[in-house]
Amino acid sequence: MPSSGAPTQPPTDGFEPWELDLCNRVVDSFLLGQRVFAWHERDDLVQECLAHWFHVRSRYRGVRNASISTYMRSVLRNKLSDLLETRTAAKRGGDLPALSLDRSLDGDDADGETLHDVIAGPADTERSIIKRELRNTARRLLDRLSPDERRLLLELLRDPSLLRASARLGVPRTTLGRQLDSIRKRARDDGLRELLE
Numbered sequence: 622m623p624s625s626g627a628p629t630q631p632p633t634d635g636f637e638p639w640e641l642d643l644c645n646r647v648v649d650s651f652l653l654g655q656r657v658f659a660w661h662e663r664d665d666l667v668q669e670c671l672a673h674w675f676h677v678r679s680r681y682r683g684v685r686n687a688s689i690s691t692y693m694r695s696v697l698r699n700k701l702s703d704l705l706e707t708r709t710a711a712k713r714g715g716d717l718p719a720l721s722l723d724r725s726l727d728g729d730d731a732d733g734e735t736l737h738d739v740i741a742g743p744a745d746t747e748r749s750i751i752k753r754e755l756r757n758t759a760r761r762l763l764d765r766l767s768p769d770e771r772r773l774l775l776e777l778l779r780d781p782s783l784l785r786a787s788a789r790l791g792v793p794r795t796t797l798g799r800q801l802d803s804i805r806k807r808a809r810d811d812g813l814r815e816l817l818e
Contacts, residue, residue, distance in 0.1 A: 640674070640693065643690055643694060643697075644670050647670070647697045647698060647701070648670060649663070651666070657709055658704075669704060673697070674697060674700075677696055762807055765807055766804060766807065769800060772790065773804070783797055
């Protein structure tokens with residue numbers, strides 16, 4: 622950097638020696654602190670940084686008494702962070718489109734095995750089928766209940782205390798007991814034997 626201080630206007634043609642020196646130091650420091658870029662990519666990073674600096678150096682305004690070298694250092698570090706983020710995302714597959722877990726592995730076949738089936742494995746697939754059947758059975762049971770019985774069942778699923786359900790619904794416990802017996806009978810008839818037992 623010139624001994625007389627930073628120039629008031631950044632040069633528009635080429636780079637001054639202090640700019641080249643600062644860029645080299647910032648890139649070297651960056652390469653020491655990360656593991657994504659290799660040292661043989663150093664010259665490419667320097668070129669990227671200098672090209673970026675060439676386009677943004679005219680924006681320097683000396684805000685908060687920052688020297689142009691401080692501004693350049695900040696600009697180059699931000700550029701290197703962006704390059705690192707892009708490279709890291711590409712290594713993670715961030716540039717690839719996301720795959721749907723529900724997409725068939727066979728291509729167009731809607732009933733074929735999906736990525737979810739492969740990841741989940743047979744036990745999870747069986748469990749999901751059982752859950753789906755249980756939900757359908759519970760839905761059919763709810764459809765067969767009277768509005769009062771449905772309200773009681775939903776209340777007991779939130780909180781299994783018949784005493785508290787009686788207080789919340791404003792219905793005597795004996796009446797709720799009869800409704801609960803009716804719900805249990807229908808649940809047994811529908812194959813939901815364990816429901817509210």
